[in-house]
Amino acid sequence: MASATDPRTSEPVVQARARARRERILDAALQVFARRGYRDATMDEVADAAATSKGGLYFHFPGKEALFLALLERSAELLLRRTAEALASASDPASKLDAALDVVLRLFATHRPLARLFLVEAMAAGPAIQGALVELRRRFAALIAGELAAARAAGLIGPLDPDLAATACFGALYEVVTQWVLTGNPPDLEQAAPELRRLLRRMLGLPEPAEGNRTTR
Amino acid sequence: MASATDPRTSEPVVQARARARRERILDAALQVFARRGYRDATMDEVADAAATSKGGLYFHFPGKEALFLALLERSAELLLRRTAEALASASDPASKLDAALDVVLRLFATHRPLARLFLVEAMAAGPAIQGALVELRRRFAALIAGELAAARAAGLIGPLDPDLAATACFGALYEVVTQWVLTGNPPDLEQAAPELRRLLRRMLGLPEPAEGNRTTR
Amino acid sequence: MASATDPRTSEPVVQARARARRERILDAALQVFARRGYRDATMDEVADAAATSKGGLYFHFPGKEALFLALLERSAELLLRRTAEALASASDPASKLDAALDVVLRLFATHRPLARLFLVEAMAAGPAIQGALVELRRRFAALIAGELAAARAAGLIGPLDPDLAATACFGALYEVVTQWVLTGNPPDLEQAAPELRRLLRRMLGLPEPAEGNRTTR
Amino acid sequence: MASATDPRTSEPVVQARARARRERILDAALQVFARRGYRDATMDEVADAAATSKGGLYFHFPGKEALFLALLERSAELLLRRTAEALASASDPASKLDAALDVVLRLFATHRPLARLFLVEAMAAGPAIQGALVELRRRFAALIAGELAAARAAGLIGPLDPDLAATACFGALYEVVTQWVLTGNPPDLEQAAPELRRLLRRMLGLPEPAEGNRTTR
DNA sequence: TATGAATGAGAATTCATTCAT
């Protein structure tokens, strides 16, 4: 009795179904965790939102923390990959910065629950998750720091501490998004992009662009 | 038979003792909340740490959330007052920035549990506390934004959006402290002051100082 | 140093004050117990209502149950005394019944909290209080049963079981008052008197009065 | 792999078991509430008595009050249904009264914990339960009042206020049962039936039966 | 694989009572 196989993926149908269910659970978990916070969200709520049972949840994920971690990883991969692509697709440091900024702002602007989850709820979700978050921040900051070091080596920017500068950049960006998540200001997150770009450029010592479309709030 | 009074404060001894107990509870709560996080901390632990009974806790504070809020307020007053003093005691924007930065870094450097509590744990502690935190951030950012607007009006800095710039400043600072809280880097938080000062000055368009006066404690 | 004495009662002033305070506490307790029920009422509430402190309460009464019992006794004395007076002041069984009925309905009609306390809340207030209530009911029913036995002996009513008849009388009256306490029907409790009188008379075999003013609701 | 079903009820075995557990919990709750009273009974005790866990209790009932209410409803249905059947099975008002009286006395006589719970403990169990009890009394009294109105319309009894008369009947019955619950008198509740029947008949103006078997306690 | 009933170790909170002043 050979098990059925999906002709497109040559993956056993059973496994495909399992993977789909897994994704469905992760999607549901994102909504629930973002809305209720890690601590207040219950596995019951996640199960309901995923239209499955508690037992089903525990078949796919060993526990609540692991579920959150999986969610975190899936989302972080996306963010980091897109940021890396943006950095790679631009040539000079200034446009790399612009591109990365655009990617991050656009991703969060279109995925507010994700932003809430990462920036507001996650940090207080227990040591294991905190550790994962620290690692993610480190990877993200390292991405920036790498670019800064390269720009510095190429003499495109003045002397600075790449790690601290990357942290500051990350923090400025992080705070702008957090404010938006918490207060809804600015109403459209991407609105803040040009001014934020200008501030970060100046901080890093990158040349100002010859730009006319200044937005003053 | 008049009740005994403290000769120094002319306050009834009973009330004085109660107020002391209240402070002791707040101190204990700070330790416990910082160590365990808001959610994981239990009222039992706080009571133990304060060397009182659970009932005693509830005599002084109506509940866990109110206890945390009281703690938040007490600490925030301190931070905001010191920052305002620092801003008032300096004359030009650049030294105002320096002074405020020093105050914040020093306060957190010497009160790591406080930093952990407010920067890491608090945000995920439920809507009421989140609201209080948003308000605190707003007040702090408004302090900075006010200075920026004044500096701009005086022609000391170029055109910028004071609110966004204040948010970015706050975020950069916040993230540096958070990294320190989470990873212990840099080992001495105040070490980061000069470079951070340089970054923020540049971001805001303040003149670079003729720098020989690096401050190493 | 002889203690001051009240010239009217030749009672030491201190004791007079204590007795007044005791009465004030009982009055407050009546209100609180009637409004919140025995279980849900707290000693704090009673203390507040009596404008005293918890410690003060415990000086005058050894505990919550004792307070309730004292209240019960004070009120029961009143009801039983008035009922006995009414019975004594009438000559024939029929007018005795009428008089007793009037007394009870009037007392409860003008003291609804008292009615609520006795008829609704008290029974579930714990074994000791239950025992006291049973005893009160017994005394009240005995009052009626005594009259019934006398009336029977005088040949004024037919044969019946005085105890059971008294219980039934008491129950009918009790239920009418309870309905009024719980639902507010009839709006004016004393309204129900004539019809209730008629029903009870018939039940006991007393002659119908030559009365024209029948009220049908 | 279809889930197993009970061949007799074609109900899934899982659900059948759950329903059985629910019933077992209700049975246990009746015992515990009757023995300890609503307020003093703890969910722990109920769980123990039901040989289940506290969590299990809360799986089947959302809380203590809901559990009590469910119990109340289940028992009240029984009483009301039996009373209605008794009323329906008799033809003339007098035998209807007799039949209903017998049903009620027999039910309580054989279920003393039930009687204790409903007549003594329940009334002081909080507003929600009190409301439910008021409604039950109303339904029961309405059953009687309906019969009285019909009998009156048919000219079988003299003029009276059906609602008040029903309340008085109910009260007399209620009090006799309550006395029995509280004091154990009369030792056999059903012993009181003939005399009580006679009293109520007279009260309502129903003809006396040609009966010789008087019982005097 | 999926279900949902069941578990049980806590959690926050309440409140009668005590007692130093």
Added chain:
DNA sequence: TATGAATGAATTCTCATTCAT
């Protein structure tokens, strides 16, 4: 006598996790 701060045992309810079917 009076006060009100303090106590601590008891109680309801929660929820991550397990497991028989």
